[in-house]
Amino acid sequence: MKVVIVGAGPAGIVTAKSLLENADANFPFDPVILEQEDDIGGTFRYRSYENANLVSSKQLTSFSDFRLPFSHPDHLTLEEYVEYLRDYCNHFKLQERIRLNSKVINVARHAKGGHVVSYVTRASRESEWSSKVNIIHAPYIALCTGLHVIPSMPAIPGIEHVISASKGSESPVVFHSHEYKKRSQLHGKRVMVLGTGETGMDLAYEAARGGAKEVVLCSRAGFLSFPKALNDFEFLGFSFDSKQPGVPIDSLITNLAExxxxxxxxxxxxxxxxxxxxxxxxxLWVLTGTQAGCNQWVGELEPERLGRAYVFLNKSHKAMPYINRPYRNRPKYLDYISRYIDPPEDSPPQTNFTVDLAPFPTHFLPNGQAVFTASKRKDYIRMKDRDVRPELVIFATGYKQEFGFLDKDGGYPTPGEANIRNIVREGDEGVAFIGFVRPGVGAIPPIAEMQSFFWISLLKGRVRQPIPPPHYHLLVKDTARIKYGVDHSTYMSTLAKDIGVAPGLWELWREYGTHVLLCYCFGAAFTTFYRLVGPYKSDSAPAIIKTELWDTITRRGAIGNFIMGVIPMAFYLSLNAIAFGLGIIWTVAGGRVE
Structure with a gap:
């Protein structure tokens, strides 16, 4: 059964590996990966820039049965992560399955079922694409091209005046963030960054550290800032600084009852x-003096959107000291009780440099001056009379999803139409979208691994039916631009239950003992937990759990585990017990629990 996988990023290679490991006589999966670039890695390889690090931890981001050694830092550079992906391919012998420099140009329905995949090749990245069209007939297609491929650049009236004002520049003065590669592009410039996602925050920091004359960071509707690891704070005289191993923020949410x-x-x-x-x-208020985010004094979200249920956490935290300076307002005496320690500035190029936060510009005047969207926000009040004339504008405005190679007459779905766990459309299970959800806190690669397990189970008819309704999507308005957000742990747990790999507590204790049971209860939704039982059981899972994943729990300390583990578990267990009791009464009365 030929399976064409489009894209050799993390989602593509883990899908190929899962298919190979779960092929059998009835489903002899034969995957091939078509990748238009000349190397694997996708976004992590081709849309990277210097000093870029993963904001998700290695413990969560690594695949379930191929881990990184303890000697690696919690948060890898992008180069280190691509090397990890390369080692993964070598370890599981996936190289022979990957066809680099192979660009899919059309996917169409075959008259007798399945799909016809047309692609062209080239000798190298610098070469022209061949005119020869290659054909593969395949019953299954896995689209693993990712969320971050086609740049999105919203139109801003007058942006051409910035270009006119910067005549003579040898490099582009208005470009998308995927074209940014190094600090030298920013040195000595008045820089405007549009967008306060993690890339936008990274670029603001890089500009501040790279010797920009001025940095203005523009936000549409605010952001929720958190550090990627909790280790820079003091409480009642006890210091937890960056010299100590921190606790990755994505490993804090516990499993049991939540x-x-x-x-x-x-x-x-x-x-x-x-x-x-x-x-x-x-x-956060006790620790930092503000509830808007972790030590976040400006750029706050609207109250109805402030929280885990609504947005993606912004874990690129390095620019926050520069952004906070004009706004931080906390009584000194409270800092003696608790305080967040801003990341150290090692030899900053300018003393007390500030990154100016501002609303998005509505337009640019003929002289190149930005005009900002009027509001009651603190940043607008501070910036409304400033003469901001950027010499360099970078759109950190994300990406859009387009699949121009899918035949328009084939009735192919989009990721938004994949109504079965955001992976396939009902009735069209042979076309899967792997890696097309984004977690509020978490990482896409481990989600892609679980999605590949779900898809294989679905094709084999092993998903429990009827599929329960989803309760994992982030809560957004119907008019929201991004609707593919999910709560990482809830989504992973839901897929695990669907395919029969969510372990029972008694089952865990009986087969693996107390150590693994405690780790499962106190740990986050690591994919390795879902390889202890069921059809994807792995012999390596118990050892990984008892060592690496156990370490994420012990790092919290006794107080941290009591506050972030025991108390939430006790509360949520009580809440679920009450719901369980009421459900029994409701069922006896003739109702139905769904």
Missing amino acids: TAYVHPWVASSHIRWFVSDFVIKRL
Whole structure:
């Protein structure tokens, strides 16, 4: 059974590996990966820039049965992660399955079923594409091209005046963030960065550190800032600084009663998210003096969008000291109780340099001056009378999803139409979208691994039916631009239950003992947990859990595990027990729990 996988990024290679390992006499999967670039790695290889690091931890981002050694830092550089992907391909002998410099130009329905995949090749990245069209007939297609491929650059009236004002420049003065590669592009310039996602925040920091004359960072509607690791704070005289191993933020959410063993009524109400948001906001106020984010004094979201249930956490935190300077306002005496320690500035090029936060510009005047969207926001009030004339404008405005190679007459779905767990469209299970959801806190590669397991189970008829309704999507308005956000742990747990790999507590204790059981209860939704039982069981899982994943729990310390583990578990267990009891009464009365 030929399976054509489009894209050799993390999603593509883990899908190929999963298919190969789960091929059998009835489903002899024969995957081939078509990648238009000359190397694997996708976004991590071809849209990277100097000093870029993963904001998701190696513990969460690594695939379930191929881990990185303890000697590696928690957060890898992009070069290190691409090397990890290369080692993964070598270890599982995937190279022979990957056809580099192979560009898919058309996917069409075959008259007798399946698909006809047409692609062209080239000798190298510098070569022209061959005119010869190659054909593969395949019953299954896995689209693994990723969320970050086609740049999105919203139109801003007058942007051409910035170009006119910068005549004589040897390099582009208006470009998308994927074209940014090194600090020298920013040195000595008045820089405007459009977008406060993680890339935008990275670029603002790089401009500040790279000797830009001025940096203006523009935000549409605010952001929620958190560090990628909790280790730079003081509380009651105890210091937790960056010299100590921190706790990756994506490994803090516990499994028991918040992800595993959740009553359907509790899941559908999202009360777990609302309660954790309420608690986290109060803890942030005690620790940093603000509830808008972790030591975030400007750029706050609207109250109805502030929290885990609504947005993607921005874990690129290095620019926050530069952004906070004009706004931070906390009584000194509170800093003696607790405070967040800004990341150290090693020899900054300019003392007290500030990154100016501003709303998005509505337009640019003929002289190149930016005019900002009027509002009551603190940043607008501060910036409204400033004469901002950037010499360099970078669109850190994300990407859009387009699949021009899918035959328009073939009735192919889009990722938004994949109504079965955001992977396939009902009735068209032979076409899968792997890696097309984004977690609020978490990472796409481990999600892609679980999605590949789900797709294989679906093709083999092993997914439990009927499929329960989804309760994992982030809560957004119908008019929202991005609707593919999910809660990482809830989504992973949902897929695990669907395919029969979510372990039971008694089952875990009986087969693996107390150590693995405790790690599962206190740990985050690591993919390795879902390889302890069921059809994707791995012999390497117990050892990984007892060592590497156990380390993420012990790092929290006794106090941290009590606050972030025992208390939430006790509360949510009680809440689920109440729902369970009410569900029994409701069932006896003739109702139905769904």
